[in-house]
Structures are given as C-alpha cells and as structure tokens.
Amino acid sequence: MIHLAKALIVIGDSRAAETLSRTLSAQGYTCTHTDTGAEVDALIISHAPDVLIIGPDLKGEHQKDLAARLKSSPATKGLPLFYLSAEPLEQTGDSLLDLGIDDAVIWPVHPDLVLARLRPLARVATMRTEYLARRAVMDAENLSPEAPDAAETATPPxxxxxxxxxxxxxxxxxxxxxxxxxxxxxxxxxxxxxxxxxxxxxxxxxxxxxxxxxxxxxxxxxxxxxxxxxxxxxxxxxxxxxxxxxxxxxxxxxxxxxxxxxxxxxxxxxxxxxxxxxxxxxxxGSQLTPATVDPVIPGVYSLPFLDLCLTARLSGAETRVRRFSVIEFAFAGVESIRHEFGEESERSLISQIGQWLTLLVRAEDMVASLGGSRFAVVLPDTPLSEAQVVMHRIAGVISNTEFAAKDVYRVVTVWPFVNAAEVVAGDTPESLLARAAAVVGEGLAPW
Structure with missing residues (x-):
C-alpha cells in the first residue's frame, strides 16, 4: 500500500466519512475516522495523523469547539486542520481565521475537491515532520543549532x-x-x-x-x-x-x-x-551545520548524519511506519577529471554536483554524500513510482549540464547512474542503501 500521508477524519455522518476515506485512500492516504469529538485526542496519539479533517454533526462536541480546542493546545496546534463548514464561508470565514483553521470548504462537497485542497496541507505537514525528526536526532547527538521554530511574520501580505x-x-x-x-x-x-x-x-x-x-x-x-x-x-x-x-x-x-x-x-x-x-x-536550512554537513561538499549532509537519521527513522517502523524512498546517484566522468587535472579539480566538480542535487529536490528532501561521486537523496512520504520520476528528472538535468571545474579549461560533463528503493519492513540503513545502490559499470545502464 502506497502511503503519502495519514488523515484523521472526524465527521458525524459515517457514510460521508467512509466515502471521503475511500477517495483519499485511493490516492495514497491512510485514513482513520470517527464521529465523536471525545475520541480525537486518543486517535491523534495512537495514529499520529499528518492532517485532520473536521466536519459537522459530531457526537458530544460541537465542530467549532473541537477545532478551537485543538488549535489552542500546544500539542496539536501545529497539526494542519481542514474544516468542512456547514455554513457559507461568507458567514464563518472571519471566525475560522481567528481559530487558526488551515483551510475550509463548504460541506457537503465532492471528495475530489477535498483531495485537491488537502495535498498542500500534507506537504507542509511533511516539512514540519522532517524538521522535527532531524532536530530530534541532532538533540540526541548534541548537534542542534540555535534555530527558531517556524513562525508567521507580521509584514503585510x-x-x-x-x-x-x-x-x-x-x-x-x-x-x-x-x-x-x-x-x-x-x-x-x-x-x-x-x-x-x-x-x-x-x-x-x-x-x-x-x-x-x-x-x-x-x-x-x-x-x-x-x-x-x-x-x-x-x-x-x-x-x-x-x-x-x-x-x-x-x-x-x-x-x-x-x-x-x-x-x-x-x-x-x-x-x-x-x-x-x-x-x-x-x-x-539551519540544520546544515559543520556538525552535520559533509566536510568536502557544502550544503550536503554527511554519511554519518544520514546513517543517524535513517536509523532513527527505521527504529520506529514497527509502530509508526512512514513510507519513504531513497535514490542513489553515481556519476561517471568524475574520476577522469582527477586523473587528468588532480584531486582539487575533482573535489570542485563533486561539490558542484552536490549543489545541483540540493537545488533539484524539495526542501524536506535530504541530500547526503556517500563518498566520492556518490550521493543519496531521501524522499519522505514518496512511493517508489514517484521517486523514479524524480530520479529520471534529476538525472536528465544533470546529464545535460555543463560544469566548470576548478583549473579545468574545458567544458565538463558527467553521466549519472541512478537507482531507487522504497523502505520495507525489517529494513536497516545498510539494507535500504544496498537496494538503492547505483553501481557504475556493473549492470545498471546510465540514465
């Protein structure tokens, strides 16, 4: 089952909740639903949803009261909340803004509209989850920088x-x-x-x-x-x-x-x-510090920090699986630069390749050096099919890029070898990276 995000659906009409759940599940969401506001807190703890959908006609608690309670609690205020309003937004919009609602539509509405509006909320949730996950690893290893949490600025829109x-x-x-x-x-x-x-x-x-x-x-x-x-x-x-x-x-x-x-x-x-x-x-970006980045390639995480993050991510797989994929890149043509122009020119070229990789992925994706001209890209909440699309897009851009390596007085091109793997139960960092390995000259054709 492809997993993109977890959604907790809280709607009084169980038939509508089931219809919405089927639509979201078909597009990669893992859904849980309830018709009772009193069950929400326990479900948030047990299911760890990425987004929360609240509709009308709840048992035991009014929809707006539940939304207000969740948005005022430090434990849940960061959880994206999608509000299915039984009243026109012309009447309720200002009050929903005051509550901190993240998005809303008039209910009932076709589930496809909910699906379209939910994806950006899930994306922001992924970014926040990735920030917190890496921060937890840094805290555990005493590597954390003094970086403020994300906050809304007060400048005019x-x-x-x-x-x-x-x-x-x-x-x-x-x-x-x-x-x-x-x-x-x-x-x-x-x-x-x-x-x-x-x-x-x-x-x-x-x-x-x-x-x-x-x-x-x-x-x-x-x-x-x-x-x-x-x-x-x-x-x-x-x-x-x-x-x-x-x-x-x-x-x-x-x-x-x-x-x-x-x-x-x-x-x-x-x-x-x-x-x-x-x-x-x-x-x-603030998590790219001297303690976490590769010593040769600015802006790219080191292999030891990648291993720490993968270990932490996989350690909770038995109880809280978060699907993700890993792409590995190996670049032919880099060794010839070292043989012809020296190690400093090679390092210059590898650094440029790493910088290009960071520009071609999302902010929440993790680019790490595997040594030499080999890199790994971790794509959270991304199934293998989507990872392969990303893999070929990046390989296509880089294979058509002309690099200017230090002290090399000609245009330099490289040939990416790529492969990808999606996490499965029982994976270790070593087994996952081994399945994703892109091996130059050993059976994998370049892009």
Whole structure:
C-alpha cells in the first residue's frame, strides 16, 4: 500500500466519512475516522495523523469547539486542520481565521475537491515532520543549532493581481493591509513573478479564461514558482469551471460573486501557509551545520548524519511506519577529471554536483554524500513510482549540464547512474542503501 500521508477524519455522518476515506485512500492516504469529538485526542496519539479533517454533526462536541480546542493546545496546534463548514464561508470565514483553521470548504462537497485542497496541507505537514525528526536526532547527538521554530511574520501580505482594475480594489477591501501589485497583462504578470516573490496571486479573467489557466499551469511547472498560491476567480462560476481551474493548478477557485469575507479567508489561509512553508525551509536550512554537513561538499549532509537519521527513522517502523524512498546517484566522468587535472579539480566538480542535487529536490528532501561521486537523496512520504520520476528528472538535468571545474579549461560533463528503493519492513540503513545502490559499470545502464 502506497502511503503519502495519514488523515484523521472526524465527521458525524459515517457514510460521508467512509466515502471521503475511500477517495483519499485511493490516492495514497491512510485514513482513520470517527464521529465523536471525545475520541480525537486518543486517535491523534495512537495514529499520529499528518492532517485532520473536521466536519459537522459530531457526537458530544460541537465542530467549532473541537477545532478551537485543538488549535489552542500546544500539542496539536501545529497539526494542519481542514474544516468542512456547514455554513457559507461568507458567514464563518472571519471566525475560522481567528481559530487558526488551515483551510475550509463548504460541506457537503465532492471528495475530489477535498483531495485537491488537502495535498498542500500534507506537504507542509511533511516539512514540519522532517524538521522535527532531524532536530530530534541532532538533540540526541548534541548537534542542534540555535534555530527558531517556524513562525508567521507580521509584514503585510504581498499579492499580485492579474485581471481588471476592480479586482485589485476587491482584494484591498478583503485584506486592508495587503501590498497589491497589478499586472496590466499576462506578459507583465510573468515578468513580475520572475522578478519578485509574492505571498499569493489572484487571477480574474475578464474574457477568455484559457490564457489565464495556461499561465496557472506554467506557474506549477516553474521550479521557482510552483508553490505560489493562486486564487482563480471564475466569471462563469460554474462547478465545471471551478473544477477546471483546480485541475490546471489553482490553489483555490472562487465564483466572481464570492463575498469579501470568503475572499479574505481564502487569501489569508493561503498567505499563512506560504509563509509557514518559507519559515520551515529556513528552519530546515539551519540544520546544515559543520556538525552535520559533509566536510568536502557544502550544503550536503554527511554519511554519518544520514546513517543517524535513517536509523532513527527505521527504529520506529514497527509502530509508526512512514513510507519513504531513497535514490542513489553515481556519476561517471568524475574520476577522469582527477586523473587528468588532480584531486582539487575533482573535489570542485563533486561539490558542484552536490549543489545541483540540493537545488533539484524539495526542501524536506535530504541530500547526503556517500563518498566520492556518490550521493543519496531521501524522499519522505514518496512511493517508489514517484521517486523514479524524480530520479529520471534529476538525472536528465544533470546529464545535460555543463560544469566548470576548478583549473579545468574545458567544458565538463558527467553521466549519472541512478537507482531507487522504497523502505520495507525489517529494513536497516545498510539494507535500504544496498537496494538503492547505483553501481557504475556493473549492470545498471546510465540514465
């Protein structure tokens, strides 16, 4: 069974909970559900969910009271909470913001919409879990830096508006402290997104929506921009149009007649999530210290620290399995640089390869040196099928990259040999890395 994340579903309607559970399970989620608020605390302890979905009509505790209790508790306030609201967000949005709700939709709704909106929450949960897991290893080994936990900053939200002038006024009414920048057309919008970092973008097509949808898809395919929250405001407002926008990469899709409160809730939760994601990136980056990085390759974890992290991750596999995959890279062409130009040139080339690997993976992924020109990449909450896609994408980029090694007065290219393995019960760090081993010249063809 592919595992991407654990979801705890708390809904009074058991039939709806089962339908939602089937939809999420088919896409790699491990689901547990209850109709009683009193059972939630025990289930959080026993099942360690990555995300929590709370719906109406609970037994014993009101939905909003349960959400407020969980978001006020230090033990559960960091758990992403998806709220299925029985009331329009135009009525409840501000109160849900005050509670710290991470996202919400009107209920009942098609389970596919819940699935689409849940994935970003699961991604943030993975980042937080990885930060805490590595921090625990560092604490146990007395390696921890003085790094603050992720926190939301108080600076005004920066929002790019792509659409008619009236859209910017509406956004300003919704978030009075927002720094709003308006793009005159789609070309300028692309330029602004390439030049600046925004907390969110609002697309509101005045006519044909297809060019806006195409731009939204381009954002999702852009390595630098793919996490940018995009709110798509549909002039049609039909369910099909809203579903199309979501399928093309919109983070949220609203009707043109959506109220100010609903727009405010949508933008606030997306901005909050985006800032949390950046704060977690900084926190993960702070764990690259002289005690954890490879002595030769800056920005890449050392083999001893990788072994500590894998050991800690696998030690709890009997009770709390978190699926993950490991990719191993071996690069042909590096030894020839050493023979021709010396060890310093070889180290320069290996360092560049390591830096490229860190740029081509997610913040929560772990790149470590295995010695020489061999590297491992740990991909949390990633099944083998997805790891293989990542593996070939990275290999394709690096095989087409021209490196400039120190004191080497010609273009240098390398040939990646790659392999991947997914963790299985009973694995040790040694057995997992052995299955993932990419061996140059011993039966594995290069990418």
């Amino acid at each position: 920066s929002i790019l508006v792509i659409g008619p002038e009236g859209t910017a006024e509406t956004v300003t009414q919704a978030i009075v402290d927002a720094q709003v920048m308006v793009a005159a057309d789609l070309v300028e919008a692309q330029r602004l997104m390439d030049e600046r970092l925004f907390d969110a973008a609002v697309m509101a097509p005045a006519g044909n929506p297809q060019p806006y949808l195409d731009l939204c898809l381009q954002v999702r395919r852009n390595v630098r921009l793919f996490n940018l929250p995009v709110v798509f405001i549909s002039g049609d407002g039909s369910a099909d149009d809203l579903a199309t926008a979501m399928s093309m990469g919109a983070s949220s899709a609203l009707r043109a007649d959506a109220g100010i409160t609903e727009l405010r809730f949508t933008l606030r939760v997306l901005v909050r999530r985006q800032r949390l994601r950046w704060a977690l990136r900084r926190s993960l």
